[in-house]
Amino acid sequence: MDLQRVTDLDDPRLDDYRGLTDTALRAVTEPEGGLYIAETATVIARAVAAGHRPRSVLVSERRVAEVGRILGDLPAPVLVVPDDVAAQVTGFPVHRGALASMHRPPLAPVADVIEGARLVVVLEDIGDHTNVGAAFRAAAGLGADAVLVSPRCADPLYRRSVRVSMGTVFQVPWTRMLDWDAGVQDLRGAGFDIAALALADDAVGLDAYAAKRPERVALVLGTEGDGLSRTAIASADTVVTIPMSGGVDSLNVASAAAVALWALRR
Numbered sequence: 039m040d041l042q043r044v045t046d047l048d049d050p051r052l053d054d055y056r057g058l059t060d061t062a063l064r065a066v067t068e069p070e071g072g073l074y075i076a077e078t079a080t081v082i083a084r085a086v087a088a089g090h091r092p093r094s095v096l097v098s099e100r101r102v103a104e105v106g107r108i109l110g111d112l113p114a115p116v117l118v119v120p121d122d123v124a125a126q127v128t129g130f131p132v133h134r135g136a137l138a139s140m141h142r143p144p145l146a147p148v149a150d151v152i153e154g155a156r157l158v159v160v161l162e163d164i165g166d167h168t169n170v171g172a173a174f175r176a177a178a179g180l181g182a183d184a185v186l187v188s189p190r191c192a193d194p195l196y197r198r199s200v201r202v203s204m205g206t207v208f209q210v211p212w213t214r215m216l217d218w219d220a221g222v223q224d225l226r227g228a229g230f231d232i233a234a235l236a237l238a239d240d241a242v243g244l245d246a247y248a249a250k251r252p253e254r255v256a257l258v259l260g261t262e263g264d265g266l267s268r269t270a271i272a273s274a275d276t277v278v279t280i281p282m283s284g285g286v287d288s289l290n291v292a293s294a295a296a297v298a299l300w301a302l303r304r
Contacts, residue, residue: 054139074195084205098135155183171202172292178206180299234274241279
């Protein structure tokens with residue numbers, strides 16, 4: 039390992055990790071096609087296993103050996119810093135003792151990601167990074183073959199998304215739809231039934247839809263407040279709803295994804 043011990047807060051080697059709780063700085067440190075931050079040794083290991091490459095790793099002394107096993111022969115410098123320095127640089131306590139500045143891989147075309155898939159999750163305009171990460175975890179654990187995110191959906195590689203997903207954003211193939219209509223055309227051209235999970239008078243109950251499940255399904259889920267847009271619902275072949283009780287009309291988007299994916303599993 040290329041071990042480099044750093045104690046100076048102003049050391050430029052720490053620049054990738056500065057102010058990670060600040061939205062403006064996050065836009066600088068995690069641009070499209072640039073870098074993202076992987077947090078915890080488990081997440082870093084999954085990122086490396088998926089072929090992602092670190093630019094550097096920031097660790098506490100107690101995590102050096104573990105990170106060394108993860109990196110193997112990768113040439114990234116390992117910046118060993120005291121806990122108080124890590125907290126002051128990042129803006130939060132780095133309890134798990136490991137962060138990595140990772141090179142962001144290029145995104146694949148939608149057609150490549152959905153090729154051969156039978157169950158795809160489509161996330162439209164979900165703004166909460168925690169919900170994006172939780173939806174990916176549901177997708178990985180409950181049999182989705184791929185995830186597509188809309189042009190305005192929150193970044194699956196943002197630090198909180200990656201952490202909440204437990205690194206499953208590296209496990210499930212995914213890409214961003216550069217244009218909604220083009221993405222829908224790709225899905226429809228590949229033979230997917232586009233199922234919008236939404237409330238509607240003509241909606242089909244999830245249990246009934248699952249009983250006659252089409253061979254290829256693209257399950258579309260919307261933002262936390264208003265749900266799916268009119269455009270997304272109009273793009274769907276079927277509107278599907280989860281039967282509810284107790285005066286509750288809907289679930290958190292990640293919970294809804296888990297319920298629907300379990301029902302549609304094969």
